[in-house]
Amino acid sequence: MAKTVTQNQLMGEIGETAAKLRFLRMGFQFDARSRLETGIDGIAEVMIEGKPTAQMIAVQVKTTKEGRYAGETDTGFHYLLRSEDLAYWRPSNLPVIIVLYREADETFYWKEIPRGDEVPERRLTFSKRDDVLDRDAGDRIAALTVSKAGFGYYVPPLGGGEEALVNILPVKFPAEVFVSTSPYDTRQANAMLLQEDEPARFDWIIKGGAFWSFHDPRKSVCRTIVEVDQVEAIDTAHLAFHDDVNERNSFSYLLRQTLAHQVRGELSWSKDRSLFYFTARAEYTTRVFKYQASTKQTEAEVVNPVESKRVANAIAFVRHHAFVPRFVSFYDEWHLVVEPSYFFTTNGFTPHTHPDAILAGKKRLDKSASLRGQVIMWHRFLTSLEPRNDDLFAVAATDPRISFGPPPTVDLPTRVPDDVWGSNKKDDVDDDDEFDLLRRA
Missing domain, CATH: 3.40.1350.10 (Trna Endonuclease; Chain: A, domain 1)
Structure with missing residues (x-):
């Protein structure tokens, strides 16, 4: 045949x-x-x-x-x-x-x-x-x-296609670190500070009996957890760029603890999610942050109660703008990697028990404009907490602080189109779809 x-x-x-x-x-x-x-x-x-x-x-x-x-x-x-x-x-x-x-x-x-x-x-x-x-x-x-993972990623530009924003903020830290010995471990030291009449502060670390902090413990409640006569100030660069990677990791943790101290009252820390998120001012209440964007004054609803269109008078969840912080060193500089994210609560304060489905739904909607805006917003927020020279009543002005420079830009030879930047999934997810995902979770 x-x-x-x-x-x-x-x-x-x-x-x-x-x-x-x-x-x-x-x-x-x-x-x-x-x-x-x-x-x-x-x-x-x-x-x-x-x-x-x-x-x-x-x-x-x-x-x-x-x-x-x-x-x-x-x-x-x-x-x-x-x-x-x-x-x-x-x-x-x-x-x-x-x-x-x-x-x-x-x-x-x-x-x-x-x-x-x-x-x-x-x-x-x-x-x-x-x-x-x-x-x-x-x-x-x-x-x-184009890889979308790693220490930093490009946020595609708006319009021209020439300039991209990188989600890292240069870090400037105090010239000195105060070190001492401590007879306590971290858990014991925390318990002692909470028992004192003075306000507790936790912008320090204890590792192997060594205490590190950017502020002088002799001038704060931390005097109770260190050997006061052993306190000395050393050059920050000695710890920040130490040859031992474990020492640099400890310094990274000190930066995170210091950042948490500086944003207290404004941001909350989620230990489970390892992220900072905007604190609600009251239950089921919107919080707005106003800031100067690239070209104009703008504002963002950083805490937002989401209602359901299908269930009358029901709040599905409260969405908080958040970011995952990572302090990393590149050669002779430290940077804060800002990974924009969201945190979900039931009323503004109680963490939601099933946040993964709504987080995935929300991130599917985030295009390059949203990511770019969030990186800029977080930079503006962090710099807004820095004391101004003309603020005579800023008690914290004398407290050593870490500060942040603007995110760097990179000139790209070609533009990464917005519609292929995120996951290639359905774009028609709205808050009601997220509410349905929650009910099925």
């Missing part, structure tokens, strides 16, 4: 060839895989002005000769992924995109495939305006290779 090639095989080859040609015209390299492939037809490599970059994207091509896609209208359509394909793509170490090619009208559309441990959406929604595979999509596809 004569050998035959099926129509499906022909269409598959036509689609892969057409997709390869499309990528080449967009300025990408495209290498087709062998016939042993089981869900990835080729690898596209980003090139900049003809120079390969070793930044790869896995591509799966789905081809149809004619006909309409599911739910197709003049503006978009849906496409249902196969479960076995998703199971194959999810652990990929490369970003994976699916390309839909229809031979009848020579149309190409593309979408990133959700990956990771979260339950992915099988149904993808395509926009005929935004998801066309052409030269205009090149930057968006290339942006999938």
